[in-house]
Amino acid sequence: xxxxxERVKSGQFLYMTELVASGLKREAQVxxxxxxxxxxxxxxxxxxxxxxxxxxxxxxxxxxxxxxARGLVPNVHLTCVGQDRTTIDKTLAQLGALEMHNxxxxxxxxxxxxxRTAVFDxxxxxxxxxxxxxxxxxxxxxxISCAVSPFKYQREDCLYQYLKLEKxxxxxxxxxxxxxxxxxxxxxxxxxxxxxxxxxxxxxxNVYVLSRRAAERMNTGNPxxxxxxxxxxxxxxxxxxxxxxxxQARLERGARSIAVLKxxxxxxxxxxxxxxxxxxxxxxxxxxxxxxKWEEIYEELQFxxxxxxxxxxxxxxxxxxxxxxxxxMDAAGKTLPFxxxxxxxxxxxxxxxxxxxxxxxxxxxxxxxxxxxxxxxxKKEVFGCQNCGNCVLGSMEYVCPQTCPKQMRNGPCGGTxxxxxxxxxxxxxxxxxxxxxxxxxxxxxxxxxIPPPDRALTGTASWLNFYLGRDSRPGRSKDLWRSGGPGRxxxxxxxxxxxxxxxxxxxxxxxxxQAKVAPAKAGGAGKxxxxxxxxxxxxxxx
Ligand code: SF4
Numbered sequence: 001x002x003x004x005x006e007r008v009k010s011g012q013f014l015y016m017t018e019l020v021a022s023g024l025k026r027e028a029q030v031x032x033x034x035x036x037x038x039x040x041x042x043x044x045x046x047x048x049x050x051x052x053x054x055x056x057x058x059x060x061x062x063x064x065x066x067x068x069a070r071g072l073v074p075n076v077h078l079t080c081v082g083q084d085r086t087t088i089d090k091t092l093a094q095l096g097a098l099e100m101h102n103x104x105x106x107x108x109x110x111x112x113x114x115x116r117t118a119v120f121d122x123x124x125x126x127x128x129x130x131x132x133x134x135x136x137x138x139x140x141x142x143x144i145s146c147a148v149s150p151f152k153y154q155r156e157d158c159l160y161q162y163l164k165l166e167k168x169x170x171x172x173x174x175x176x177x178x179x180x181x182x183x184x185x186x187x188x189x190x191x192x193x194x195x196x197x198x199x200x201x202x203x204x205x206n207v208y209v210l211s212r213r214a215a216e217r218m219n220t221g222n223p224x225x226x227x228x229x230x231x232x233x234x235x236x237x238x239x240x241x242x243x244x245x246x247x248q249a250r251l252e253r254g255a256r257s258i259a260v261l262k263x264x265x266x267x268x269x270x271x272x273x274x275x276x277x278x279x280x281x282x283x284x285x286x287x288x289x290x291x292x293k294w295e296e297i298y299e300e301l302q303f304x305x306x307x308x309x310x311x312x313x314x315x316x317x318x319x320x321x322x323x324x325x326x327x328x329m330d331a332a333g334k335t336l337p338f339x340x341x342x343x344x345x346x347x348x349x350x351x352x353x354x355x356x357x358x359x360x361x362x363x364x365x366x367x368x369x370x371x372x373x374x375x376x377x378x379k380k381e382v383f384g385c386q387n388c389g390n391c392v393l394g395s396m397e398y399v400c401p402q403t404c405p406k407q408m409r410n411g412p413c414g415g416t417x418x419x420x421x422x423x424x425x426x427x428x429x430x431x432x433x434x435x436x437x438x439x440x441x442x443x444x445x446x447x448x449x450i451p452p453p454d455r456a457l458t459g460t461a462s463w464l465n466f467y468l469g470r471d472s473r474p475g476r477s478k479d480l481w482r483s484g485g486p487g488r489x490x491x492x493x494x495x496x497x498x499x500x501x502x503x504x505x506x507x508x509x510x511x512x513x514q515a516k517v518a519p520a521k522a523g524g525a526g527k528x529x530x531x532x533x534x535x536x537x538x539x540x541x542x
Pocket of ligand 1: 386392393402
């Protein structure tokens with residue numbers, strides 16, 4: 001078995017197949033599939049997901065070990081769902097001990113209603129950074145892959161996907177794998193974005209063998225982040241009327257997608273939607289035949305969103321305008337560079353005097369409690385503050401990260417649906433962050449790595465923490481890993497501090513349980529268009 005890192009390094013077009021170790025599939029079946037896939041020399045690895053679509057599956061470490069025993073290199077998905085940083089560290093230690101070094105570091109889908117726990121302690125950028133740090137410190141040769149979706153048709157959502165990919169790569173990711181999509185222009189867009197910046201990180205394009213049922217689900221944005229256009233769904237429906245149920249047409253589309261990816265210059269294809277070794281073998285051979293005429297096929301693989309955003313082609317969406325709140329906050333931060341939200345804070349006499357006063361305040365519990373209440377109430381209405389104690393408003397264009405149900409600090413997950421949140425019926429908070437940065441020409445500042453918060457500070461005054469140097473913020477990461485915490489150990493909807501702290505992510509998360517089954521979210525592409533209008537209004541309003 002050749003290591004995945006070596007295969008990638010060789011520069012030869014490679015294949016990875018997704019192995020869904022879901023609770024519905026018997027483990028023996030998955031292993032039998034792995035044995036057959038191991039016989040296909042072009043397949044560099046089997047990518048093991050045990051958490052597809054937010055449904056808890058089997059133990060991916062156990063499955064990975066068994067898959068490897070059958071001759072297939074495992075690439076284990078490690079999500080940020082349901083694990084705080086302590087348990088993530090334990091998982092990494094296990095993977096290292098078992099010499100399973102290939103890790104697909106992702107945020108993960110919001111858990112389905114049947115799964116109660118919704119723990120999001122860290123995000124995928126922080127996860128990649130941590131694995132890379134562990135690699136450097138212990139010498140364990142982890143090979144880190146990360147996810148990216150070029151298939152975002154809302155302007156800011158798309159721009160942030162690319163920016164977040166840059167952050168993941170800067171944090172230590174060595175390969176990227178795209179979300180599913182059938183839009184060759186978007187595949188090119190991502191490649192061009194990286195080429196323009198001199199980023200040589202290899203990218204695998206997702207090739208999903210699309211059945212009628214999957215197409216209809218994806219048309220409504222399910223699983224989160226996957227989308228199939230009306231036109232594509234109509235074609236797949238027609239194909240499914242054939243005597244083979246549309247199988248040949250599906251495989252042909254898969255082979256054509258692979259040929260296009262080869263032509264564009266992707267490092268390989270990530271095959272999903274089928275586990276059948278014969279199907280995969282056929283697609284690989286057929287793609288070889290089609291490769292010389294990939295440019296003709298390219299024109300066929302155009303199932304994007306008609307009025308959608310394309311970075312290099314058309315931009316029908318209005319550029320965001322500067323709005324009141326960020327303008328005022330920026331002006332205050334520039335005039336008073338010692339305030340906690342200033343984009344570049346400076347050491348000064350005033351800052352030292354304030355720090356001295358706060359040190360005194362900190363020694364008086366009653367006074368510091370009232371100060372904490374003052375800070376909280378002054379920020380609650382304006383920013384939706386939830387008292388995390390590690391304020392990063394200045395690094396996030398004055399949008400509070402705690403208002404993201406997954407509590408991410410470094411950019412959006414891939415689950416958005418045309419700019420709307422995967423979890424609740426609201427615009428993704430990162431759309432606003434990007435819109436404000438774009439309006440003030442400060443997009444590059446969003447590339448700053450934001451470390452995980454010190455959750456031991458939840459419920460304390462972030463301003464005190466800032467001046468006393470005890471919060472976790474850009475440029476001041478605390479080592480919250482080696483000490484084994486503190487991380488988030490309670491479920492988001494059980495977190496008393498969050499529940500009592502205003503318009504919280506906890507409330508939203510609880511509401512989401514109903515929202516997920518509400519027709520508004522399941523209304524398909526047409527509904528998405530309607531949902532996009534208020535979202536657009538919110539964006540312009542800043
Ligand atoms: S202190 Fe934390 S919860 Fe409050 S506004 Fe700042 S980042 Fe948000």
